[in-house]
Amino acid sequence: MTFSTFPPAMPPPACPHCAGQAATPAAAPLMEQLYRCSKRLPAVAGDLVQLGELGQQLNHCYVELDSALLRGLMDMRTAHTGLLALITLLERRDEPLLFTSEDALALLEPIQQRLKQGLEHFNGVL
Numbered sequence: 417m418t419f420s421t422f423p424p425a426m427p428p429p430a431c432p433h434c435a436g437q438a439a440t441p442a443a444a445p446l447m448e449q450l451y452r453c454s455k456r457l458p459a460v461a462g463d464l465v466q467l468g469e470l471g472q473q474l475n476h477c478y479v480e481l482d483s484a485l486l487r488g489l490m491d492m493r494t495a496h497t498g499l500l501a502l503i504t505l506l507e508r509r510d511e512p513l514l515f516t517s518e519d520a521l522a523l524l525e526p527i528q529q530r531l532k533q534g535l536e537h538f539n540g541v542l
Contacts, residue, residue, distance in 0.1 A: 446481045488537030495530035
C-alpha cells in the first residue's frame with residue numbers, strides 16, 4: 417500500500433524522537449516533531465516492525481508534549497496565584513504601604529520567573 421504523496425523510496429525526514437535520538441534544546445518544537453513522525457506513517461504502513469517502533473516513538477513524543485504542557489500550565493497557575501496573593505495584600509491593607517520599591521520587586525521576582533518558565537515550556541511545544 418503506497419500513498420501518492422509519500423513514495424516508499426523517499427520517506428519524510430524523521431524527527432529526533434522518531435530517529436531514536438534524544439531531544440536537544442536546538443531541536444524542533446514538539447508539535448513539529450510530532451508532525452514529522454506522523455508523516456512517516458504512510459511510508460512504514462507495510463512493515464509491522466517499523467510501524468510498531470514508530471508507534472512507540474509517537475507515544476514518546478505525545479508523553480513529552482503532555483509533560484511540557486502540564487509543566488507550563490503549572491508554572492502559569494503558580495504565577496497567577498502569586499499575583500492574586502500580591503493583589504490581595506495591596507487591596508486589603510488598613511495602613512499605608514510599609515515597603516519600598518525594592519521590596520515590591522522582591523515580591524514580584526518569583527512571579528516573573530514562574531511566568532518566564534511557563535512561557536518557555538509552551539514555546540518549546542510550538
